[in-house]
Amino acid sequence: MTKRFSSLLEVRSAIDANQITLPQLVDHYLDRISTQQQLNAILEVFSDEAKTQAQLIQDKIKQGNAGKLAGMVMAIKDNIVYKDHPASAASKILSGFTSLFSATVVERLLAEDAIIIARTNCDEFAMGASNENSAFGPVLNALDNSRVPGGSSGGSAVAVQADMCLASLGSDTGGSIRQPAAFTGSYGLYPSYGSMSRWGLIAFASSFDQIGPFTSSVSDMQLLMEVMAGPDAHDATMLQTKPDYAKASKGPLKIAYIKDCIEHPGIEAEVKQATEAFIAELKGKGHTVEGIDFPYLDSMVPCYQILTTAEASSNLSRFSGLTYGHRSSQATDLESTYKLSRTEGFGPEVKRRIMLGTFVLTSDYFDTYYTKAQKVRQLIRQKTLDIFKNFDVIITPTTSTVAFKVGEKSNDPIAMYLADLFTVQANLAGIPGLSIPYATHPGNQMPIGMQLMSNISNEGLLFELAKQFESKA
Numbered sequence: 121m122t123k124r125f126s127s128l129l130e131v132r133s134a135i136d137a138n139q140i141t142l143p144q145l146v147d148h149y150l151d152r153i154s155t156q157q158q159l160n161a162i163l164e165v166f167s168d169e170a171k172t173q174a175q176l177i178q179d180k181i182k183q184g185n186a187g188k189l190a191g192m193v194m195a196i197k198d199n200i201v202y203k204d205h206p207a208s209a210a211s212k213i214l215s216g217f218t219s220l221f222s223a224t225v226v227e228r229l230l231a232e233d234a235i236i237i238a239r240t241n242c243d244e245f246a247m248g249a250s251n252e253n254s255a256f257g258p259v260l261n262a263l264d265n266s267r268v269p270g271g272s273s274g275g276s277a278v279a280v281q282a283d284m285c286l287a288s289l290g291s292d293t294g295g296s297i298r299q300p301a302a303f304t305g306s307y308g309l310y311p312s313y314g315s316m317s318r319w320g321l322i323a324f325a326s327s328f329d330q331i332g333p334f335t336s337s338v339s340d341m342q343l344l345m346e347v348m349a350g351p352d353a354h355d356a357t358m359l360q361t362k363p364d365y366a367k368a369s370k371g372p373l374k375i376a377y378i379k380d381c382i383e384h385p386g387i388e389a390e391v392k393q394a395t396e397a398f399i400a401e402l403k404g405k406g407h408t409v410e411g412i413d414f415p416y417l418d419s420m421v422p423c424y425q426i427l428t429t430a431e432a433s434s435n436l437s438r439f440s441g442l443t444y445g446h447r448s449s450q451a452t453d454l455e456s457t458y459k460l461s462r463t464e465g466f467g468p469e470v471k472r473r474i475m476l477g478t479f480v481l482t483s484d485y486f487d488t489y490y491t492k493a494q495k496v497r498q499l500i501r502q503k504t505l506d507i508f509k510n511f512d513v514i515i516t517p518t519t520s521t522v523a524f525k526v527g528e529k530s531n532d533p534i535a536m537y538l539a540d541l542f543t544v545q546a547n548l549a550g551i552p553g554l555s556i557p558y559a560t561h562p563g564n565q566m567p568i569g570m571q572l573m574s575n576i577s578n579e580g581l582l583f584e585l586a587k588q589f590e591s592k593a
């Protein structure tokens with residue numbers, strides 16, 4: 121899709137050349153937001169604030185004391201809190217909730233003069249792969265309104281796709297940034313687990329969740345990570361050092377692809393062809409590319425589902441109708457407050473996951489499911505890390521199909537869960553995964569993304585490789 125600007129570099133040179141001012145740029149994005157409401161990507165626009173900030177930051181640019189992100193206009197997913205602003209994780213249970221503080225990543229963005237223009241629609245509590253689970257209705261893919269944008273960060277993906285902002289934030293527990301990035305033709309990153317503070321991210325499954333960006337360029341991705349990542353005392357699961365995002369390789373890379381991914385019966389022929397073309401192109405650029413066996417593919421989604429639902433059932437117990445958000449008006453005592461508030465406030469997918477998670481944690485089934493899945497996760501993690509003894513990067517298609525039709529999978533949760541087939545590996549192992557726009561489906565013109573994964577904290581290699589394909593898709 122045509123965008124006014126594809127990177128902060130372009131914005132800044134246009135501002136420096138007096139072709140546009142920051143207030144005019146904000147007006148451009150506000151205009152895009154208001155003329156594309158049918159996509160349902162945005163839950164709330166912060167127009168007055170964005171305009172005020174634009175004026176202040178424009179002055180700073182003139183005076184030469186603006187931050188690194190001056191000119192970066194962003195939208196944030198509705199599960200990332202922003203002081204004095206509502207956040208609902210696209211759930212009715214958080215209606216009326218306004219945050220008393222900002223997520224660490226939001227504070228870091230603002231400190232470098234980014235402007236936050238809106239909060240975006242998503243699947244309720246980030247549970248979904250199509251954005252059809254929002255309490256505020258589905259988000260539509262801007263390239264074809266009969267198709268989904270992917271999920272759960274579908275609003276953030278479409279905000280970038282449809283030029284409503286320059287970059288956005290999503291969260292990724294099993295693919296919720298990379299899959300919508302692939303479905304909408306943007307860059308999307310699941311950062312190394314522990315490189316991004318989860319302080320201020322409304323938790324889904326804490327040992328998997330990371331916040332990450334959607335961008336239209338690798339340079340913006342690199343810059344945003346540079347600003348946002350790094351230790352934070354508020355999050356005890358953080359890595360002690362920040363990855364070096366500019367770290368370059370010393371020569372051609374050793375790249376592995378997982379044979380089972382390409383041979384998988386669920387993969388669409390055009391996605392398979394694009395992956396083969398990608399492999400050929402990598403070889404053409406001098407990299408070594410080898411197919412490897414990784415016989416755990418079919419265990420990954422079940423393992424992910426058991427562990428994430430278990431964590432979610434615990435994390436979501438805080439929504440009790442007592443402390444914040446929705447409280448049932450029918451409640452008469454403590455127990456009915458819990459029961460009715462949760463019954464009325466949560467949507468069907470969230471209820472399904474709380475039930476599943478509660479089930480796998482019951483004492484009768486704990487060892488059969490939860491403990492077993494923990495062992496499987498450990499095995500997948502170790503086997504994945506072992507690959508990096510011989511290779512720098514693992515590649516897969518980001519998804520096995522292009523964006524599917526609205527309603528196509530909404531009554532089949534298992535089919536929907538399989539949309540995460542290639543993405544959950546990074547979350548299970550804690551390694552970074554970057555989805556890059558690579559090709560378009562020759563029949564329906566929908567984007568096809570490739571996923572690049574590296575060892576923990578080696579995002580620099582992924583950015584370097586992604587740049588080699590930057591004007592491709």
Ligand code: GLN
Nearest residue numbers: 246248249293294295296
């Ligand atoms: N689609 C996956 C799920 O439904 C991933 C969600 C996510 O990454 N937040 O769980």
